[in-house]
Each structure stands twice: as structure tokens, then as C-alpha cells.
Amino acid sequence: MSSQARTELVLQRATFNTLIRPYLVIQVGFILAITVVGLPLAVLWFCGIGQWWARHYYDKLECELSNRTLRFRKGILFQVEKTIPLENIQDVTFIEGPILRQFQLTLLKFETAGQSQHAGNQMQLVGIVEAHDFRARILAARDGLRHGQPAAAANATDQQQAQLVLLTRIAERLDDISLLLKSTAQGQTASKPADENAPSPALPMTKP
Structure with a gap:
């Protein structure tokens, strides 16, 4: 491998x-x-x-995005299966005509360098749910790979930063609780001597 x-x-x-x-x-x-x-x-x-x-x-429709490639498969008698390296993708065109809108569908066309018209017709998919978000993820993964930071690594970095912020906030709350407990204990300690030195109440005098 x-x-x-x-x-x-x-x-x-x-x-x-x-x-x-x-x-x-x-x-x-x-x-x-x-x-x-x-x-x-x-x-x-x-x-x-x-x-x-x-x-x-x-x-039989399939489409899978990885941190390096975009793979899709379609067709019955004549199946088309493509694996496109992300760095070769120039653009992902979003098409939504009147007929497609009637069926709440969109078409994504994957454009690569030097592709022929026939190949361009094969490299398109219709009906992907949340096509806008899927297109954005493809382009983000491509740009991350071109700049030497794969999308998976970028997502992992974001998660680590979010966890670090959460741990910092937890530590701050623990410090606040610790200070509150210390101040409460000091207040109780200071009140005890005052209670011990307080004069005892005078006894009432009785006549013989």
C-alpha cells in the first residue's frame, strides 16, 4: 500500500x-x-x-470526497466511474435550471484542465443533497491541499483549538471556585475568636 x-x-x-x-x-x-x-x-x-x-x-449513484480525491460512479449499462485528484479540479460549476428547480434538484459539473466536451458531460452529477455545501467542501479541500494543509488536518486543528478554549474556560471557573472557597473558610476562621472573646451576658440580680 x-x-x-x-x-x-x-x-x-x-x-x-x-x-x-x-x-x-x-x-x-x-x-x-x-x-x-x-x-x-x-x-x-x-x-x-x-x-x-x-x-x-x-x-447505483455514488460520490465520495476524500482529502486527496473526488470519486463518483453513475450509470447502469454503461457505467462511468471517475477518480479526480483534487489538485486537478479547476472549478465546480453549480447549475440550476427551471426544470431542475421544479424537482428541487441541482447539477454539479466538475471542470478539470484540458478536458474534452465529451469528458465534461460525463463529469457531472445531478441531485446531490445540499449541493452548495458539498461544492464548498470540494473547493476547500482542494485549496487546502494546494497550500500544503489537507482539509482533514485543518479540521483537526480547529477541533484542537476549540478543545483548548474549553479547557481554559474550565480552568478559569475552577480558579474562581477555589478563591470563593478560600474566602469563605477565612471568614469562618476570623469569626470564631470574636465569638469566644465576647462577654457573657450578665446574670440578673435577685433581692434577698
């Missing part, structure tokens, strides 16, 4: 919106319906084949 494989750490696994399934059924069915040759296939598509295909397509 190489040193790179040993140090690779999964940062996030993407989850996908279930509305991908009806969106794909309508999208592919519309493409078939606008052609004379595909019109009979569109009827079969909407009668059940499309639902079956969309369900299996959704089940």
Missing part, C-alpha cells in the same frame, strides 16, 4: 435526492417523444421501463 493510500481520509459521502427518479423518467421520455423513431419507445418508457431504469440508476 502506498503512502498516499494510507493517508487518504474520507471527508464526506454525498447523498442524492429521490426526486432524481421522476426527473430522469420525464427527461429521457421527452427526448424520445420528440423524435418520430423514438415515439413508440417513449410509450413503453412511460409505461414502466423508465421507472425501472430510473430506480436502478438512483441506487
Whole structure:
């Protein structure tokens, strides 16, 4: 096992919106319906084949971000599986058209240096839940790797700083409690001699 494989750490696994399934059924069915040759296939598509295909397509979707790479897989008959080194990612384009908005979906397109148009069509995913946050994490991990500080190390540093702040606050509260206990004990000690030196109450005089 190489040193790179040993140090690779999964940062996030993407989850996908279930509305991908009806969106794909309508999208592919519309493409078939606008052609004379595909019109009979569109009827079969909407009668059940499309639902079956969309369900299996959704089940096979995967996308995983590590501190060094972005890996995703999609497709049924023709599967596309890509592992993109983070330093090769130039940008992650966020696309949200009117049809996608109707299904509450977004499309992320991963742009790398020197990619062809065909490769660009393959390097895109639709339906990632919280796509804005996932895009931000990809770019943050890429920038951290380029500057020599992987995202996992940066997250660990932030956690250590938060723990240090918490421990400092606990120590301060313990010091306050210790001072309060000392002052209370000193006050009790100082009050005891005063009580002992106080004159005893005079006894009432009785007549013979």
C-alpha cells in the first residue's frame, strides 16, 4: 500500500435526492417523444421501463470526497466511474435550471484542465443533497491541499483549538471556585475568636 493510500481520509459521502427518479423518467421520455423513431419507445418508457431504469440508476449513484480525491460512479449499462485528484479540479460549476428547480434538484459539473466536451458531460452529477455545501467542501479541500494543509488536518486543528478554549474556560471557573472557597473558610476562621472573646451576658440580680 502506498503512502498516499494510507493517508487518504474520507471527508464526506454525498447523498442524492429521490426526486432524481421522476426527473430522469420525464427527461429521457421527452427526448424520445420528440423524435418520430423514438415515439413508440417513449410509450413503453412511460409505461414502466423508465421507472425501472430510473430506480436502478438512483441506487447505483455514488460520490465520495476524500482529502486527496473526488470519486463518483453513475450509470447502469454503461457505467462511468471517475477518480479526480483534487489538485486537478479547476472549478465546480453549480447549475440550476427551471426544470431542475421544479424537482428541487441541482447539477454539479466538475471542470478539470484540458478536458474534452465529451469528458465534461460525463463529469457531472445531478441531485446531490445540499449541493452548495458539498461544492464548498470540494473547493476547500482542494485549496487546502494546494497550500500544503489537507482539509482533514485543518479540521483537526480547529477541533484542537476549540478543545483548548474549553479547557481554559474550565480552568478559569475552577480558579474562581477555589478563591470563593478560600474566602469563605477565612471568614469562618476570623469569626470564631470574636465569638469566644465576647462577654457573657450578665446574670440578673435577685433581692434577698
